[in-house]
Amino acid sequence: MAAQRAARKQVARPVVVDESIDKADYNIWHHKPNRRKAEPKRAATHRCHPARDSGRTRGSDSGASFRCIDFARGICAAGYSCNYLHRVPTAQDEARAATDLSVDTFGRGKVTEARDNRLGAGSFERDCRTLYVNYSGAISHMQTGLQAKQLLEPEFAEWGPLERTHIVHDKRLAFVTYTQRSSAEFAKEAMAQQRVPGGDMEGFLDVRWANEDPNPRAQARVKRAHADAYSQAVARSVDELPEAAKRARLMDLHIQASTRARGHCASAPYYPDTSAQ
Known part of the structure; x- marks a missing residue:
């Protein structure tokens, strides 16, 4: 079982990831960069394979709560020695995460508003379960919307249960909504700049947080979900x-x-x- 075996090293030596934001020039007061570097325009060279890569770590043996972001990206060189979890989020993880919306599944602090480019850990002011996926460079224009959905869904379902996948094929966009917030947080890092098998393109996916849905019904659904999560947290x-x-x-x-x-x-x-008086 993956939970019993020691986690494998995904790479032989640490891989430097360009976050596209100069941390030395990041305004911690306003939670935004003073200036922005050009975003990298290259596909990811590694990918997480949960069935093969998941396993026990020093973090799981010591009761750690957060996942390893390098594991999600397929570039953790620590293996068992990692102080974080090497597995995708579970329903139990989601139940614990519902009690603290200030951090994501990797332990990164959230801010009041998502970054301008909708990258990073997201905002704790709204329900970040939907990913914006631009697949214009990853899936051939010869593919239909249904074919694009059939290619994308298995890739994203690997990180957690999906609630729905909405395809806007004329704009080559997909909006992938997870049932669990922690799954969406993990998937955003795991699928960033990944190629799509069968997409017949050399490009890669652009994955970001989706903007809040302006549809009143969608907002009411999110409000109910927040109320349910709060009630469950209180009950626990x-x-x-x-x-x-x-x-x-x-x-x-x-x-x-x-x-x-x-x-x-x-x-x-x-x-x-x-x-x-």
């Missing part, structure tokens, strides 16, 4: 409490819910009616 936190503390917390939640239902603020103090 209550279950972990001692019995006495659990009863007190449940009573407090019941009072808060009853107060909201009446349209009052639970923390608002009573103030007498002085209109007759």
Whole structure:
């Protein structure tokens, strides 16, 4: 089993990755670069193969929570010695991640708004589960939209369960939505600048975070998903409490819910009616 064997070294020696942003010129106050380098225009030379590369690491044996970003890119030279996890996110990982939206599955801090080019860890202000995929250089124009979808879906499904894949073939775009946020975060790094087998092109994919869907129905769906995730996180936190503390917390939640239902603020103090004075 992959979970029992030691993780293999994906490369013999460390690979330097050009992040396309000069970290020395990154404004940490505004969370954006003061100036931007030209983005690299070359395909990735390595790829993660979960069935072959996943395994135990020093991080998994010591209880680490975050995945190795080099593992996702197929370039981790540490193997078992890595202090991070060498496996794709699971449903259990997603449940833990739902309690902290400030970091991604690699432990990178998120910001209030995604970077201008929609790269990086994304924003904690919205549900980052949808990837923008430009496949104009990776899949031949002779392919139909259905064929493009059939080529892309298996590649992206390798990193986690997909909710839907929307193809805009005339613009050579795909919008890939995962059921789990952590899967989308992993896939964004794993598929960046990858070629598509069977695409009959020498180019590569441009993978970024998608902009927020302006469709009111989509926004309502996201809002419900956030509410469900919050409810599940609260339920898990209550279950972990001692019995006495659990009863007190449940009573407090019941009072808060009853107060909201009446349209009052639970923390608002009573103030007498002085209109007759």
